[in-house]
Amino acid sequence: METRNPTLGPIGQLPDALAVGLTTLLGDRFTQNRAIREQHGSDESSYPCMPPDAVAWPESTDEASRIMRLCAKYATPVIPFGAGSSVEGHVLALHGGVCLDMSRMNKVLSIDTQDLSCRVQAGVTRETLNSALAGTGYFFSVDPGADASLGGMVATGASGTNTVRYGTMRENLLSLTVVLANGEVIRTAQRARKSSAGYNLTQLFAGSEGTLGLITEVVVKVHPHPEAVAAAVVNFPDVRSAVNAVIVCLQVGVPLARAELLDALSIQAINAHSHTELAEQPTLFLEFCGSKVQVAEQATTVKDILAEHGGHGFQWADRPEERRRLWTPRHHAYFACLQLRPGSRAVSTDACVPLSRLADCVAQTLDDIQASGLMAPLFGHVGDGNFHCVLLVDTANAEEVASAEALAHRIAQRAIVMEGTCTGEHGVGMHKISYLQEEHGPEGAELMRRIKQALDPLNLLNPGKVVALPSGASRCKPSEAL
Amino acid sequence: METRNPTLGPIGQLPDALAVGLTTLLGDRFTQNRAIREQHGSDESSYPCMPPDAVAWPESTDEASRIMRLCAKYATPVIPFGAGSSVEGHVLALHGGVCLDMSRMNKVLSIDTQDLSCRVQAGVTRETLNSALAGTGYFFSVDPGADASLGGMVATGASGTNTVRYGTMRENLLSLTVVLANGEVIRTAQRARKSSAGYNLTQLFAGSEGTLGLITEVVVKVHPHPEAVAAAVVNFPDVRSAVNAVIVCLQVGVPLARAELLDALSIQAINAHSHTELAEQPTLFLEFCGSKVQVAEQATTVKDILAEHGGHGFQWADRPEERRRLWTPRHHAYFACLQLRPGSRAVSTDACVPLSRLADCVAQTLDDIQASGLMAPLFGHVGDGNFHCVLLVDTANAEEVASAEALAHRIAQRAIVMEGTCTGEHGVGMHKISYLQEEHGPEGAELMRRIKQALDPLNLLNPGKVVALPSGASRCKPSEAL
Numbered sequence: 014m015e016t017r018n019p020t021l022g023p024i025g026q027l028p029d030a031l032a033v034g035l036t037t038l039l040g041d042r043f044t045q046n047r048a049i050r051e052q053h054g055s056d057e058s059s060y061p062c063m064p065p066d067a068v069a070w071p072e073s074t075d076e077a078s079r080i081m082r083l084c085a086k087y088a089t090p091v092i093p094f095g096a097g098s099s100v101e102g103h104v105l106a107l108h109g110g111v112c113l114d115m116s117r118m119n120k121v122l123s124i125d126t127q128d129l130s131c132r133v134q135a136g137v138t139r140e141t142l143n144s145a146l147a148g149t150g151y152f153f154s155v156d157p158g159a160d161a162s163l164g165g166m167v168a169t170g171a172s173g174t175n176t177v178r179y180g181t182m183r184e185n186l187l188s189l190t191v192v193l194a195n196g197e198v199i200r201t202a203q204r205a206r207k208s209s210a211g212y213n214l215t216q217l218f219a220g221s222e223g224t225l226g227l228i229t230e231v232v233v234k235v236h237p238h239p240e241a242v243a244a245a246v247v248n249f250p251d252v253r254s255a256v257n258a259v260i261v262c263l264q265v266g267v268p269l270a271r272a273e274l275l276d277a278l279s280i281q282a283i284n285a286h287s288h289t290e291l292a293e294q295p296t297l298f299l300e301f302c303g304s305k306v307q308v309a310e311q312a313t314t315v316k317d318i319l320a321e322h323g324g325h326g327f328q329w330a331d332r333p334e335e336r337r338r339l340w341t342p343r344h345h346a347y348f349a350c351l352q353l354r355p356g357s358r359a360v361s362t363d364a365c366v367p368l369s370r371l372a373d374c375v376a377q378t379l380d381d382i383q384a385s386g387l388m389a390p391l392f393g394h395v396g397d398g399n400f401h402c403v404l405l406v407d408t409a410n411a412e413e414v415a416s417a418e419a420l421a422h423r424i425a426q427r428a429i430v431m432e433g434t435c436t437g438e439h440g441v442g443m444h445k446i447s448y449l450q451e452e453h454g455p456e457g458a459e460l461m462r463r464i465k466q467a468l469d470p471l472n473l474l475n476p477g478k479v480v481a482l483p484s485g486a487s488r489c490k491p492s493e494a495l
Numbered sequence: 496m497e498t499r500n501p502t503l504g505p506i507g508q509l510p511d512a513l514a515v516g517l518t519t520l521l522g523d524r525f526t527q528n529r530a531i532r533e534q535h536g537s538d539e540s541s542y543p544c545m546p547p548d549a550v551a552w553p554e555s556t557d558e559a560s561r562i563m564r565l566c567a568k569y570a571t572p573v574i575p576f577g578a579g580s581s582v583e584g585h586v587l588a589l590h591g592g593v594c595l596d597m598s599r600m601n602k603v604l605s606i607d608t609q610d611l612s613c614r615v616q617a618g619v620t621r622e623t624l625n626s627a628l629a630g631t632g633y634f635f636s637v638d639p640g641a642d643a644s645l646g647g648m649v650a651t652g653a654s655g656t657n658t659v660r661y662g663t664m665r666e667n668l669l670s671l672t673v674v675l676a677n678g679e680v681i682r683t684a685q686r687a688r689k690s691s692a693g694y695n696l697t698q699l700f701a702g703s704e705g706t707l708g709l710i711t712e713v714v715v716k717v718h719p720h721p722e723a724v725a726a727a728v729v730n731f732p733d734v735r736s737a738v739n740a741v742i743v744c745l746q747v748g749v750p751l752a753r754a755e756l757l758d759a760l761s762i763q764a765i766n767a768h769s770h771t772e773l774a775e776q777p778t779l780f781l782e783f784c785g786s787k788v789q790v791a792e793q794a795t796t797v798k799d800i801l802a803e804h805g806g807h808g809f810q811w812a813d814r815p816e817e818r819r820r821l822w823t824p825r826h827h828a829y830f831a832c833l834q835l836r837p838g839s840r841a842v843s844t845d846a847c848v849p850l851s852r853l854a855d856c857v858a859q860t861l862d863d864i865q866a867s868g869l870m871a872p873l874f875g876h877v878g879d880g881n882f883h884c885v886l887l888v889d890t891a892n893a894e895e896v897a898s899a900e901a902l903a904h905r906i907a908q909r910a911i912v913m914e915g916t917c918t919g920e921h922g923v924g925m926h927k928i929s930y931l932q933e934e935h936g937p938e939g940a941e942l943m944r945r946i947k948q949a950l951d952p953l954n955l956l957n958p959g960k961v962v963a964l965p966s967g968a969s970r971c972k973p974s975e976a977l
Contacts, residue, residue, distance in 0.1 A: 127742060127851035150746075170691035181689050183698075184666055199939040205847040206879050207663050208916040209652035209702055211923055211931045211961055212943045216665075216698035220691055237748040260609060264632075266719035307789050365687040369609035397688050434690040441693055449693045457681040460950070461694045467949035468942070479693055 027066045027111070031087040035069055035111070038079055042070040042117070053112040056099040057159070058444070059358040059408060065092055065106035070117045074190055074198055074229040077113065081227060082196030084111055085473060092475050093223040095165025096138055098157075100361045101442025103169065103222055107477035113227060115164055121145040122230065130187055130204065132232045135164025142233075151235040154179035157438065158347060164228045169440035170220035174343075177263075177396030178270045178302070179236060181438070183219050190230035191218050194469040204232055217464075222440050223475035225468045239302035242270070243312060243331040244339045247324040248294040252276060252379065255295050256372040258322035259395040263368070265318070267311050271300035272396040273343055276379065279350060279390040283342040286349030291342065292326055297395070298343045300336075350390040350403040357388075357405040360417045364428035365399040365437025374431055375400055378424055385420045387413070399437035426451070441479045449480075509548045509593070513569040517551055517593070520561055524552040524599070535594040538581040539641070540926070541840040541890060545587040547574055547594035554599045556672055556680055556711040563709060564678030566593055567955060574957050575705040577647025578620055580639075582843045583924025585651065585704055589959035595709060597646055603627040604712065612669055612686065614714045617646025624715075633717040636661035639920065640829060646710045651922035652702030656825075659745075659878030660752045660784070661718060663920065665701050672712035673700050676951040686714055699946075704922050705957035707950045721784035724752070725794060725813040726821045729806040730776040734758060734861065737777050738854040740804035741877040745850070747800070749793050753782035754878040755825055758861065761832060761872040765824040768831030773824065774808055779877070780825045782818075832872040832885040839870075839887040842899050846910035847881035847919025856913055857882055860906055867902045869895070881919035908933070923961045931962075 027045065035043040044050075045067045054064030066089075071077040084091045090110025097104060106112060115136035122132040126149055133142060140160045142153045155166060157173040165171070167189065172181035179185065188202040191214075201214035218226055249255040252274065259272045275283070280293045297319070301311045308331070316327060330336045342349070351359055366374045375391065382389045382402065393400025402424060404417040425435035425448050435448040450458040458480070465472075465480045472482055509527065517525040526532075527549045536546030548571075553559040566573050572592025579586060588594060597618035604614040608631055615624060622642045624635045637648060639655040647653070649671065654663035661667065670684040673696075683696035700708055731737040734756065741754045757765070762775045779801070783793045790813070798809060812818045824831070833841055848856045857873065864871045864884065875882025884906060886899040907917035907930050917930040932940040940962075947954075947962045954964055 125849070125851060126746065128849040129745065130849070170689075170695075172689055176689065180666075183689075183695070184662075193938065193942070197938040199936060199942060201935075201939070203911070203914045203916055203934060204849045205881075205910075205915040205919060206850070207652075207654055207658065207665075207847060207881065207919050209845075209918045209920050209922045210916045210927070210934050211702070211940075212707075212946055213652075213665070213695075213698045213702050214935070214939065214942065216695045217946075220693070220695050225694075237746060239748060263611065264608065264719060266721060303789075304792055306792050307785075310786055310788050363691075365689060367607070367610040367612070367686045368688070369607060399687075399689065428687075429685070432685045433687040434685055434692045436691045437687060437689050438691050440691040445692070452685060452692050453683075453696070454681060456675070456679045457683070457696065458693075460675070460681060460696065463949050464694055464699075464946070467945050 027089060028087045031083055031089055032067065034083045035067070035080065038076065038083070039069055044068050053094055053104065053114060054106060056097050056102065056104045058100050058102045058442070059360055059406070060102045060105055063105040063107060065112035066109045068112045068114055070114050072117045074192065077227055077229050078192045078196045078198050080111065080113065081192050081194070085195055085471065088471055088473065090473050090476050091227065093164065093168065093227050095136065095162030096160060098159035098161045099165065099169060099442065100439050101444045103440060103442045103478060105443060107443060115162060118229060124149060126151060128204065129236070130232055130234050132230060133163055134230055135228045136162050138162050139166065146235060151237055153233060154236050155182050155185055158344070163231045163233065167219050167228050167231055168222050170438065172394070172397065172438040174271045174273055174394060176394060177272055178268055183216060185234045186215055186219055186231070187234060188232040189215055189218050189228050191226035191228055193226050194471065194474055220440065222442065222478050224465060224479045225474060227474070241305040241308040241331065242300065242302045242336060243308045243329065244336040245299040245312070245315070246328045246339055247297045247299070247319050248292045248326040249297065250294070250323045252295045252375045253372040254323045255297050256375060256395055258319050258324060259297065260368050261318050262315055263396060265314065267314055268303070269299060269396055270302040271298065272394070273298040274393055274395045274400065275343065275346060276391040279346055279392045282349040282353045282390055283346055286352055287342045287345055289342050297324070298340060300340070346392055347403065351405070353390065354388055354405040356407070358408050360404040360406060360421050361439065362402045362404070362421050362424045363399070363436045363439040364424050364433060365397065366428050366431045366433030368398050370431040370433065371395065371398045374427060374433070377427060378402065381420060381423055385416055387417055387420060389420070397437065398433065443478055446479065446481050509571060510569045513565055513571055514549065516565045517549070517562065520558065520565070521551055526550050535576055535586065535596060536588060538579050538584060538586045540582050540584045540924070541842055541888070542584045542587055545589060547588035548591045550594045550596055552596050552599045556674065559595065559709055559711050560674045560678045560680050562593065562595065563674045563676070567677055567953065570953055570955065572955050572958050573709065575646065575650065575709050577618065577644030578642060580641035580643045581647065581651060581924065582921050583926045585922060585924045585960060587925060589925060597644060600711060606631060608633060610686065611718070612714055612716050614712060615645055616712055617710045618644050620644050621648065628717060632719055634720055635715060636718050637664050637667055640826070645713045645715065649701050649710050649713055650704050652920065654876070654879065654920040656753045656755055656876060658876060659754055660750055665698060667716045668697055668701055668713070669716060670714040671697055671700050671710050673708035673710055675708050676953065676956055702922065704924065704961050706947060706961045707956060709956070723787040723790040723813065724782065724784045724818060725790045725811065726818040727781040727794070727797070728810045728821055729779045729781070729801050730774045730808040731779065732776070732805045734777045734857045735854040736805045737779050738857060738877055740801050740806060741779065742850050743800050744797055745878060747796065749796055750785070751781060751878055752784040753780065754876070755780040755874065756877045756882065757825065757828060757874040758872060761828055761874045764831040764835045764872055765828060768834055769824045769827055771824050779806070780822060782822070828874055829885065833887070835872065836870055836887040838889070840890050842886040842888060842903050843921065844884045844886070844903050844906045845881070845918045845921040846906050846915060847879065848910050848913040848915030850880050852913040852915065853877065853880045856909060856915070859909060860884065863902060863905055867898055869899055869902060871902070879919065880915065925960055928961065928963050
């Protein structure tokens with residue numbers, strides 16, 4: 014992988030004049046402190062820390078623009094940092110540079126209930142936004158699990174458990190404010206709910222992982238709280254039956270709010286972590302929402318479909334505290350899985366395939382995991398065709414790491430062969446660049462490079478992520494772990 | 496406007512070698528016949544015909560690619576032509592060149608009900624697709640009124656009456672096959688329902704109006720037919736009450752399937768055209784869908800809300816023939832409006848604003864129309880904040896044309912000032928280029944130009960639409976009406 018090229022040089026240092034300029038601009042909101050740089054050199058992936066040369070905390074779009082102009086003047090990379098919850102090495106400073114920590118851009122700028130939208134600074138996290146929305150009757154729907162920042166969620170094209178009903182981050186976006194590579198500021202759209210006014214700049218920056226511009230403000234849709242919500246947990250004899258049951262629900266038009274599959278090992282992890290006594294079988298966690306009448310009707314329809322597919326042990330909850338009790342284990346699944354093997358690190362996979370291929374893809378992946386001998390619980394967002402495996406590895410064991418990487422590689426390739434994608438919601442980062450060529454063809458990957466070069470000719474914006482530019486395209490020196 | 500620059504030269508002729516190459520490739524599916532060129536030189540806009548130099552009918556992506564390669568070799572513009580139903584001059588051959596008539600790319604390639612999607616050639620129209628889906632239990636939702644081609648609908652970012660429930664063309668897209676300016680073919684994505692694998696090429700080409708690539712195949716989502724559908728027609732004392740009633744319905748979470756406002760003049764046009772006896776007042780046409788229970792419940796909720804806002808004369812239909820009777824007049828509204836003034840041409844407007852501004856925007860626009868003395872019925876997709884005025888003009892009356900253009904200009908600017916867009920669903924074409932700078936700022940408009948130049952450096956793809964490139968950026972000679 015390019016980023017591990019042993020010929021890359023030593024840690025890049027910031028030009029003195031740039032450090033002076035940033036200190037003048039930001040005061041103590043700029044630092045080259047080693048410990049703070051280290052904090053900003055890794056995310057939730059298993060990559061070793063690659064810290065930036067400095068960290069800056071802008072508080073406004075204008076400050077972010079000024080920082081960008083200064084960095085552009087000194088041809089220094091800029092890496093945006095949200096909540097650090099990405100899992101593909103998005104924030105690693107592969108070529109050194111300045112990390113833009115967005116955590117002080119944490120203002121909810123306006124809540125416009127008549128427009129079913131709100132405007133926030135990019136550092137606002139989804140939980141903060143939902144707290145701000147409390148009492149308005151509305152909520153922000155995208156829920157990737159972690160309390161990610163909205164800017165980060167835009168940048169990775171995040172989604173999560175209720176995407177099947179409310180859409181991904183992309184479908185919930187109305188407009189972005191973006192600082193371009195030269196420091197110019199654009200708003201990608203105004204606030205209308207739809208627009209045909211030229212190229213879709215909003216969707217170009219969504220999923221661009223900080224490589225085309227710095228997202229500083231976000232206008233998102235909010236949704237009215239449904240009158241009623243209910244939850245169900247159901248066991249299945251095998252993953253194939255569980256997947257097919259969900260597909261039939263979607264085919265008959267049941268508006269499932271969430272539809273999560275957990276394999277037997279994930280349930281085992283949850284039982285150990287949450288002290289529950291769930292049957293250690295493939296299990297669906299479902300959620301329904303709407304009016305009381307609608308929810309009751311959905312429950313009847315779905316119960317029949319699940320039973321026809323071998324679903325059993327049906328548990329149902331419609332009172333809030335009962336729902337929470339039923340669903341909380343699912344929300345903790347990722348951390349429960351990590352604790353299956355204390356001290357291990359996780360390599361996450363993110364296959365997403367057409368629904369018709371999902372049962373095959375999951376079943377083949379489980380066989381593959383078993384053959385590998387690795388411990389790798391599997392769970393996913395069945396309604397979207399997306400699932401994750403958490404490959405638990407002892408990073409000191411080179412053979413095991415290699416085995417996990419080979420398994421992750423097969424999972425990504427299987428998804429691509431099945432007309433799906435190597436990443437449904439985590440993004441490319443530094444980890445999946447090599448798959449883009451396979452997934453989009455050489456012409457598609459080349460087109461992405463052309464777009465990157467048009468928008469960021471000096472390759473200053475989060476270099477080394479999403480697209481691999483020929484070395485020498487940037488003057489940026491690489492950084493290494495401290 | 497650049498495109499009417501009187502200094503532009505005479506009709507460009509195709510280079511002989513290109514004509515020979517295209518004839519060899521396509522046989523009688525290539526022509527320079529004058530009458531056929533004229534048929535391809537105009538759309539539903541009021542612009543005078545500007546025919547291409549030749550017309551070609553590809554039958555496959557491969558043929559479209561070969562045509563593009565030949566045209567690129569001879570630096571000749573290529574203008575894609577779907578159903579010719581666009582309203583912003585999208586298909587006019589401003590700089591001459593070859594028109595690619597996509598009507599023979601009319602195959603439905605696969606219907607994948609388990610994936611809730613299907614794959615079609617770009618020339619398939621929405622009615623053809625829905626005929627092909629008959630009996631499957633699924634339908635394609637996007638309905639802009641005209642029987643547009645799917646490629647054209649992608650290219651303009653089309654939407655229509657049921658966008659409030661099912662989304663615009665953008666939200667119903669999974670993947671595109673696109674011929675690039677150099678003839679290379681890309682698939683923008685595979686078929687997964689979501690993806691974070693690199694830049695969103697699908698959404699970059701959606702709404703690009705043929706200026707970034709030629710769309711040859713489209714993978715769209717399909718939806719299961721709802722169990723029950725019901726329709727309602729309700730009169731209001733004024734447009735403001737009608738708009739606010741719809742907003743409240745959305746705020747409380749009623750999943751309206753369609754929500755159309757027609758002003759009194761539109762109703763007058765309908766009565767004359769369809770021999771109906773609707774009250775000539777601001778009127779909402781609503782549609783509900785879901786299970787029978789859900790539809791009944793929605794009806795009760797909505798009826799109360801409408802009444803609170805002064806809605807009266809509530810008509811309701813849930814049997815198919817009754818529903819059709821109630822809604823058919825709405826579907827014919829555009830043509831009914833045209834017939835208000837036989838012999839006139841229509842200048843259409845396409846303002847779309849945040850919902851909170853819609854009542855003001857519509858009310859101010861109606862005042863503006865009245866003050867102008869023009870005949871201009873108004874109707875729109877209230878749930879999206881989008882409405883159209885059909886400005887009926889006698890094109891031989893220069894003063895009236897100028898008055899209509901001035902009114903259309905004020906409508907577009909009012910929408911922009913209200914944080915909306917000059918075009919919610921019709922696209923930019925040659926007509927709205929000048930507004931992009933205002934709507935997206937100079938930096939946003941410049942970014943669009945940079946994207947165009949990166950993807951189409953010779954400015955061969957539908958030149959003169961969406962972005963205004965400095966003259967001399969292309970060798971292409973302009974065409975004029977025959």
